[in-house]
Amino acid sequence: MILQHRMAGLAVIEIAQKVSKAWRIEWRNSTKGTTKNGKKNRRRERTNILSQNRGGAGCSSSSFSETSTGYASLEDRSSGRSILSWQDVYSPAVRWRQISEPCDPVVWVNKLSEEFNSGFGSHTPMVLGQAKVVRYFPNYERTLTLAKSIIKDKLSVRSKKDKVIDLSKDEKIEKIMRAETCDELHNIVGEDFWVATWCDSTGSEGKRLEGTRITCIQKPGRLGYDFSIRTPCTPARWSDFDEEMTSAWEALCTAYCGENYGSTELDALETVRDAILRMTYYWYNFMPLARGTAVTGFVVLLGLLLAANMEFTETIPKGLQIDWEAILNVEPGSFVDSVKSWLYPSLKINTSWRDHTEISSAFSTTGAVVAALSTYND
Structure with missing residues (x-):
């Protein structure tokens, strides 16, 4: 636990340092890069990332930051613009998580070529046969309610073979709405099935992104059911979420790099906080990592807040899993409202972190990171 807390803390500071520098360059150029009609000349560029996965950085002499955009290079570009992509922002958290738990497959799904092309997806069970999964079962009731709501809206579900199962006849919808367990739901449908949630797009009005799939599968020998969420990650879905994440990141940069830049007034930073959430x-609904999406998402959330001079001083409410809050809300606004109720009152202005040594320089090799995470004081 100490190791994971240390990993998260160092990753948060590194992200804050990296993003803060990019925002400073963005703000500096925005003050002199405005067109006559008042619009910014914002050039969308992407970095050439060698690999978002570990890429062989497994020895003590390898560069820990070799796969990310160097801080100095941000200012060396001829465009004079910050060119951080959303993946550049999340990559430090991914690398820290990789090294802190080297046996976990914390990798970008789109780098798993065969699995990616075949629609590799994560699997998170709430019920496994006759057992309740302690970590995730608290989300069972909400997930069941959401599944019934989706079925009522679509009047159908999908089979294991991806065939449409029509439920519009024989009062099946009425029976489904009265079902209180996944067992009852499965009995009404009559076979294994899944339904997909969705996310309303902010970047493209009216567009819906495919969220996760709520699945209900009967175990062999009638030994209960698997009730879980499975998040697919196909090339088409990746493209949709990549576009949405790019839009969300640009919206955040715009929110902070204007008149709010450098503010130390919490009230003035509300639009920035909302943009971060x-x-x-979208990160949590995207689920772009084979493992570790939840913790890296929260680490980046804290890092972005800190980059905007806001520190989270409390803990997540007991029993709440922030990634599930995102997954079970089809509208980003509902998620923002849910999280801000406990997050915003726990924020305070903090600029002292800017005095810290640059993390990417202090721990420039994988060996240095391992040493930092492995050192304990008696």
Whole structure:
């Protein structure tokens, strides 16, 4: 636990330092890069990332930051613009998580070529046969209610073979709405099935992104049911969420790099906080990592807040899992309202972190990171 807390803390500071520098360059150029009609000349560029996965950085002499955009290079670009992509923002958290738990497959799904092309997806069970999964079962009732709501809206579900199962006849919808367990739901449908949630897009009005799939599968021998969420990650879905994450990141940069830049007034930074939460919402529904999406998402959330001089001083409410809050809300606004109720009152202005040594320089190799995470004081 100490190791994970230390990993998260160092990752938060590194992200804050990296993003803060990019925002400073963005703000500096925005004050002199405005067109006659008042619009910013914002050039959308992407970095050439060698690999978002570990890429062989497994020895003590390898560069810990070799796969990310160097801080100095941000100012060396001829465009004079910050060119951080949303993946550049999340990559430090991914690398820290990789090294802190080297046996976990914390990798970007789109780098798993065969699995990616076949629609690789994460699997998170709430019920496994006759057992309740302690970590995730608290979300069972909400997930069941959401599944019934989706079925009522679509009047159908999908089979294991991805065939449409029509439920519009024989009063099946009425029976489904009265179902209180996944067992009852499965009995009414009559076979294994899944329904997909969705996310309302902010970047493209009226567009819906595919969220996660709520699945209900009967175990062999009638030994209960698997009730879980499975998040697919196909090339088409990746493209949709990549576009949405890009839009969310640009909206955040715009919110902070204007008149709010450098503010130390919490009231003035509300639009920035909302933009950070919207970006977090899409990250959790995207679920672009084979493992570790939840913790990296929260680490980046804290890092972005800190980059805007806001520190979270409390803990997540007991029993709440922020990634599930995103997954079970189809509208980003509902997620923002849910999280801000406990997050915003726990924020305070903090600029002292800017005096810290640059994390990417202090821990420039994988060996240095391992040493930092492995050192304990008696």
